Amino acid sequence: MAASRIVIENCAIATVDAHDTEYASGHVVVADNRIESVGAGPAPAGLERVVRRIDGTGHLITPGLVNTHHHFYQWITRGLATDHNLFDWLVALYPIWARIDEPMVRAAARGSLAMMARGGVTTAMDHHYVYPRGTGDLSGAIIGAAAETGVRFTLARGSMDRGISDGGLPPDFAVESLDGALAATEATIDRHHDTAFDAMTQIAVAPCSPFSVSTELLVEGAELARRKGVRLHTHGSETMEEEQFCKELFGMGPTDYFESTGWLGSDVWMAHCVHMNDSDIAAFARTGTGVAHCPSSNARLAAGIARVSDMLAAGVPVGLGVDGTASNESGELHTELRNALLINRLGARSESALNARQALRLGTYGGAQVLGRADQIGSIEAGKLADLVLWKLDTLAHASIADPVVALVLGAAAPVTLSLVNGVSVVEDNRLTMVDEDAIARETQSEARRLARIAAEGRSG
Numbered sequence: 129m130a131a132s133r134i135v136i137e138n139c140a141i142a143t144v145d146a147h148d149t150e151y152a153s154g155h156v157v158v159a160d161n162r163i164e165s166v167g168a169g170p171a172p173a174g175l176e177r178v179v180r181r182i183d184g185t186g187h188l189i190t191p192g193l194v195n196t197h198h199h200f201y202q203w204i205t206r207g208l209a210t211d212h213n214l215f216d217w218l219v220a221l222y223p224i225w226a227r228i229d230e231p232m233v234r235a236a237a238r239g240s241l242a243m244m245a246r247g248g249v250t251t252a253m254d255h256h257y258v259y260p261r262g263t264g265d266l267s268g269a270i271i272g273a274a275a276e277t278g279v280r281f282t283l284a285r286g287s288m289d290r291g292i293s294d295g296g297l298p299p300d301f302a303v304e305s306l307d308g309a310l311a312a313t314e315a316t317i318d319r320h321h322d323t324a325f326d327a328m329t330q331i332a333v334a335p336c337s338p339f340s341v342s343t344e345l346l347v348e349g350a351e352l353a354r355r356k357g358v359r360l361h362t363h364g365s366e367t368m369e370e371e372q373f374c375k376e377l378f379g380m381g382p383t384d385y386f387e388s389t390g391w392l393g394s395d396v397w398m399a400h401c402v403h404m405n406d407s408d409i410a411a412f413a414r415t416g417t418g419v420a421h422c423p424s425s426n427a428r429l430a431a432g433i434a435r436v437s438d439m440l441a442a443g444v445p446v447g448l449g450v451d452g453t454a455s456n457e458s459g460e461l462h463t464e465l466r467n468a469l470l471i472n473r474l475g476a477r478s479e480s481a482l483n484a485r486q487a488l489r490l491g492t493y494g495g496a497q498v499l500g501r502a503d504q505i506g507s508i509e510a511g512k513l514a515d516l517v518l519w520k521l522d523t524l525a526h527a528s529i530a531d532p533v534v535a536l537v538l539g540a541a542a543p544v545t546l547s548l549v550n551g552v553s554v555v556e557d558n559r560l561t562m563v564d565e566d567a568i569a570r571e572t573q574s575e576a577r578r579l580a581r582i583a584a585e586g587r588s589g
């Protein structure tokens with residue numbers, strides 16, 4: 129029997145279930161950390177142990193947003209190298225990133241998580257791959273920040289072992305050894321990965337990219353992930369330069385290279401996937417490999433436009449990602465719903481490339497799929513975890529739009545009246561409940577300044 133119930137009534141509901149079921153006015157009942165019921169009209173009468181009853185008039189309730197690609201540490205290097213393509217941007221920023229330490233990483237994670245949670249993200253992820261020697265327990269700091277914010281979290285434990293002297297892009301002092309990276313990743317899984325249905329923390333194995341990682345690290349990383357039963361994540365097919373790099377070094381394009389190293393499969397998801405031909409998309413569909421689509425970052429770095437409508441038509445699982453905030457300064461996922469729709473229509477030059485409901489699905493159920501958690505989160509269905517967002521749509525920004533899903537996706541970023549993660553409130557009236565966002569703003573500003581100072585000293589010293 130449920131210990132406590134929360135009842136939300138009188139709101140529009142977009143369940144994002146398999147039939148895209150919607151209710152113009154309905155109810156959701158949460159019992160402990162699960163969704164107990166969803167349907168039209170008021171909640172069933174006679175419910176016991178109701179600790180909270182919410183009148184959702186003027187609101188839309190959706191599944192919580194799921195972010196599938198991010199680099200939290202970049203929160204303190206936003207607004208730099210603003211007119212660069214990917215490779216030039218990386219070369220400009222690697223020397224700064226290589227100076228990060230544990231307090232900086234903790235502050236940046238807090239900033240990234242706060243911004244995401246305030247915008248309706250209930251499951252966050254961080255692909256962290258910069259582990260300078262002797263800088264403390266960076267993974268532990270990031271996981272601790274996620275727990276403080278109250279969101280569900282996947283840490284993709286990244287790594288780089290291909291420095292400049294091995295033909296890679298990062299400076300040698302920013303990379304780990306092959307054995308060191310594998311051992312640290314395994315230790316992170318052993319310490320933090322939770323396999324429970326309602327897990328709040330999961331770990332993935334995540335070497336950074338073909339141009340910063342050795343072939344051995346990809347191959348052995350995939351073996352490690354499969355031995356441990358965790359998922360695999362990396363960057364793939366982001367730019368033309370990356371394709372050129374793979375052809376010169378490995379004699380094949382990125383997708384074929386990933387396949388040759390064990391990196392296609394239903395336990396893999398890859399960020400970007402912009403430069404994919406028909407056979408690449410078919411290979412992703414055949415193997416069940418997922419995609420984290422990052423429209424704003426791809427636009428910011430002029431990388432190109434991923435073929436999302438073709439991927440969806442082929443059956444490729446696709447979620448959304450903000451990517452690191454050094455290439456998407458906003459750090460918000462709800463605005464990516466709109467950007468995904470707009471950019472895909474432009475890319476396909478077709479008004480039917482992606483509609484508002486498909487965009488919402490990318491940001492919710494699609495994200496759950498690529499994280500391997502579609503049975504637990506990503507839609508509003510009885511038995512699933514209570515990760516829900518109540519969007520306020522009755523003010524100036526949205527009130528004159530009749531269709532609430534269209535208002536959410538195409539309108540301005542909607543305020544969040546309530547966000548529940550695991551049945552627990554993390555946002556109330558557009559403010560975070562568990563952390564002090566003003567204190568986080570001050571902390572991230574001072575850590576950003578400290579990093580800039582140390583990086584400048586490094587350049588002159």
Ligand SMILES: [Zn+2]
Pocket residue numbers: 197198199363399451452
């Ligand atoms: Zn990225």
